[in-house]
Amino acid sequence: MRLFKPSLYELSIFDIDLDALKERGIKGFIFDVDNTIVPYDTPKPDKKIKDWFKKLEKMGFVSYIASNNNKGRVEHFAAELGIGFLPKAKKPLTKNLKKICADMGISPKETAMVGDQLFTDMLGGNMAGMFTVLIEQISPVEGKFIKFKRIFERLILPHKKRVKGIIC
Ligand SMILES: [Mg+2]
Numbered sequence: 701m702r703l704f705k706p707s708l709y710e711l712s713i714f715d716i717d718l719d720a721l722k723e724r725g726i727k728g729f730i731f732d733v734d735n736t737i738v739p740y741d742t743p744k745p746d747k748k749i750k751d752w753f754k755k756l757e758k759m760g761f762v763s764y765i766a767s768n769n770n771k772g773r774v775e776h777f778a779a780e781l782g783i784g785f786l787p788k789a790k791k792p793l794t795k796n797l798k799k800i801c802a803d804m805g806i807s808p809k810e811t812a813m814v815g816d817q818l819f820t821d822m823l824g825g826n827m828a829g830m831f832t833v834l835i836e837q838i839s840p841v842e843g844k845f846i847k848f849k850r851i852f853e854r855l856i857l858p859h860k861k862r863v864k865g866i867i868c
Pocket residue numbers: 732733734735736815816817
């Protein structure tokens with residue numbers, strides 16, 4: 701069960717304590733997009749998101765997007781942020797996640813995987829040896845299979861056990 705659980709839980713990406721992660725030795729981030737940064741039907745990041753990614757860069761973090769969604773969705777979104785991206789990332793398989801770390805020039809231990817799903821983002825990040833940050837899903841609108849998986853997510857990590865800003 702440990703492999704499904706995040707290192708840290710936050711309500712949104714904006715709540716992540718970047719200074720604290722820097723102190724822990726985190727040098728870069730791999731982000732999921734759908735329901736982590738924006739809802740599924742939002743094609744572009746808004747100014748608030750763009751500014752936040754600029755802040756990450758200024759703080760010296762490298763960022764990358766790894767989504768199981770298709771290229772059309774991910775390429776466009778990452779281009780707006782000016783960061784690297786991998787569509788059809790096959791999370792939770794770790795092969796691509798480790799490749800991304802190598803691409804960023806940092807180790808998995810120095811990388812934080814940020815996402816909204818336990819069975820893809822958290823499992824993949826944990827298996828790869830990363831620090832994992834679970835973000836509360838932005839919108840209830842999502843595919844049937846993901847909705848089905850949410851039932852099991854709640855069994856593994858009930859909402860009452862999710863405490864913002866606390867290492868789980
Ligand atoms: Mg997602």
